Amino acid sequence: MPDVENALYADARLVDLYDLLNSGDWDHRFYAERIGNQPRQVLDLGCGTGTFAVRLASAGHRVVAVDPSEMMVSYASRRPNAAAVQWIVGDARSVPHSPPFDVVTMTGHAFQCVLSDYEVAETLRTVHEMLVPGGFFMFESRNPVVRPWESWTPALSARSVQSEQHGPVSVFHHRISVTGLLVELETHYVFEHGITHLINKSRLRFTPHEDLADAIATAGFREIEWFGDWDGRPFQEATSSEIIAICRA
Missing domain, CATH: 3.40.50.150 (Vaccinia Virus protein VP39)
Known part of the structure; x- marks a missing residue:
């Protein structure tokens, strides 16, 4: 991956x-x-x-x-x-x-x-x-007070889209850490045609x-x-x- x-x-x-x-x-x-x-x-x-x-x-x-x-x-x-x-x-x-x-x-x-x-x-x-x-x-x-990152889990964030270029793609978030004002997460993209799994890592303030x-x-x-x-x-x-x-x- x-x-x-x-x-x-x-x-x-x-x-x-x-x-x-x-x-x-x-x-x-x-x-x-x-x-x-x-x-x-x-x-x-x-x-x-x-x-x-x-x-x-x-x-x-x-x-x-x-x-x-x-x-x-x-x-x-x-x-x-x-x-x-x-x-x-x-x-x-x-x-x-x-x-x-x-x-x-x-x-x-x-x-x-x-x-x-x-x-x-x-x-x-x-x-x-x-x-x-x-x-x-x-x-x-x-707004950090409502803690939106708590829903950034595979179970709560999973969805699927149909792309004209790439076919069906499943997407979900995985929260890695919350440190001070920074939240680190991974977003996973599973391309069902070709069984490709990409991960985007990001940090948000x-x-x-x-x-x-x-x-x-x-x-x-x-x-x-x-x-x-x-x-x-x-x-x-x-x-x-x-x-x-x-x-x-």
């Missing part, structure tokens, strides 16, 4: 499966509604396979999309209408700061891949510097709401609007599954 750190971003078979396994658009719809219809300069950080970036560009926004995975960006750049997006392999530091952006987004819980206190502070500071005065940074992180608020304010953001789910309900620390932050520079 090949066993690769962050194989999700480096194995073409797993990149092919990404959209199928993340097919809901409630988060993209939520952010797109708040960006609005007036054409804006938007940076999509951690763009993945490019679904949201292309959606925004198709709606008339000027979009730059960046991701550290060359394979993800290559996949994204072959989407219909992808030519309307400027694609960059890298991170926030790889993006030209001029012209400044009206909006910066990080969807798909990409913010949780920023693991250390220093990296969180540096990411927030860099994003703030990229924004026009009054611009917005929009992102989400899972679960920052408490209060710490997140402090870090956002320290980076220079003036206002933060908090939501607890994609239906727009306010954040409730004890029960909300998400910590969704709309931060004004």
